[in-house]
Amino acid sequence: MAERTGGQLTVEALKREGVRVLFTLAGGHLFPIYDACLDAGIRIVDTRHEQAAGHMAEGWSLFTGQMGVCAVTAGPGLTDAVTAIANAFQSNSPLLVLGGRSALLENDRGSLQDIDQLALVKPITKWARICHHTHRIPEYVAMAYRHALSGRPGPVYLELPMDVLFAKVEESQVRWPDQYRSTARPTAEPALLEQAAALLAQAERPLVLAGSGCLWSGAAAALKRFSERTGIPVVTRTGGRGVLPDSHPLALAGPMMGILSVLSQADVVLALGTRFNFTLLYGRLLQPPVRVIQVDIEPSELGFNRGPDIGVFGDIRAVLDGLTPLVPENPVRDWARQARQALEEAARSAREGFSPDSFPIHPRRLVEEVREVAGPEAIYVCDGGDIMLWGSEVFPAERPASVVTTGPLGCLGVGLPFALAAKLAQPERTVVLLSGDGTFGLNGMEFDTAVRHRLPILCVVGNDQAWGMIKHGQEMFYGPERVCACELGPVRYDLLAQALGGHGELVERPEEIRPALERAMRSGLPACVNVLTDPTLPHPVTKFATESGVL
Structure with a gap:
């Protein structure tokens, strides 16, 4: 009988579930999984931060309806992914996280990147386990899928120690589960x-x-x-x-x-x-x-x-x-x-006093221009505070998962990973990311991921040169003279995009918006249009939420 490594068994189990893409940041604990993906035809999308790998996997779930899978290495690899797991947990999104870890034989010996990872993820997952035996990997993958997709969906975590992944077992030792999760739908009384x-x-x-x-x-x-x-x-x-x-x-x-x-x-x-x-x-x-x-x-x-x-x-x-x-x-x-x-x-009232040609650029003018250029069939991802609110109420949602925002955790930084997952999942559609300038900085290096993996998204940064929602909240609470820890300045994210191999433009005046967007769309590259917006305009919901004590 032929022998199979733990990595091969893991990938075969994923393949049987229809997995086509694995999101990851490369780590030595996961070598057998990567090697097996090459033979199985599973595409590996490597990111610049494990948090982004987790967000992209959740995004894959959103835009395909199939559970996304990410693999992160031990220790800091897993801790970097915790935010993404928590976001999926609060949003009730299915997500499978495969966690590497040091060898079982090295338990409690101070091995590299060895921490109690299970204790970290248990509060933010539906199910979390360690597989101790190579021949049982398919059973544990099946369990993970059953728990993630049963009832209200959510993230699950499967830890695969290094020696379990590298070990080889005879195929005769392996049991491949069958009919291990129900597709029945609970009906009401x-x-x-x-x-x-x-x-x-x-x-x-x-x-x-x-x-x-x-x-x-x-x-x-x-x-x-x-x-x-x-x-x-x-x-x-x-x-x-x-x-x-x-x-x-x-x-x-x-x-x-x-x-x-x-x-x-x-x-x-x-x-x-x-x-x-x-x-x-x-x-x-x-x-x-x-x-x-x-x-x-x-x-x-x-x-x-x-x-x-x-x-x-x-x-x-x-x-x-x-x-x-x-x-x-x-x-x-x-x-x-x-x-x-x-x-x-209400829409007419919201536009009262709005001058589309005002300078600095009104954020409403920006999002309306984006809507007109990208069209009703685009996928819109909105990430940030005030700018997310402007976008989410203006952009059209003509299909499920066509307007996606940060979710109930309020997790900034999901935007660029979600947008990349959307383009991977539905390459025929225009994908627009509307991002605040502060939130873009959290996972901005994933623009490099976009370039390397040839994912031509349109990123529009509404740049009010601050953590705008927080700044406006401080102004309402304490007065403008007491604002602190919010000012960012006119960061040139467009130059970052150019440096990483994408298309980048800076927009300062309202009449420049549409031509810049159209050039970005025609470039065929991942593009960043960095638009300086009026820093004095909070969204009406920001005012309401602050006064209501929600923020």
């Missing part, structure tokens, strides 16, 4: 569906809040059927943006303050796979007399911060399939028209 349908039938101003649970459930078609039958308007939010296209007549998209206002007018809210966390003021917006039907695949989420009037445990798509025929047909509602008109009015 019929009585609860009937109660939910009755409440929706009585409602005068019902509204759907569709969150990231709709994305992971693959509920886009089911949500469209439900909304068109019932005429109930839909707000897609966070990771759920685009599960109903923004251009759909029943989609409510626009300024965030306008959306919050419309939400406060609803009398029944159907919350689908969305959390009542700080982004919804911990449920305070949905206090009685508003009635809430909450649907989630994670039962412990039902009642989090705001007890539902009807709590439904189940897969979002399965619940919608069961609920839709129970709700009376009412495809044309005055309320849906009124809600859309209210948002259109």
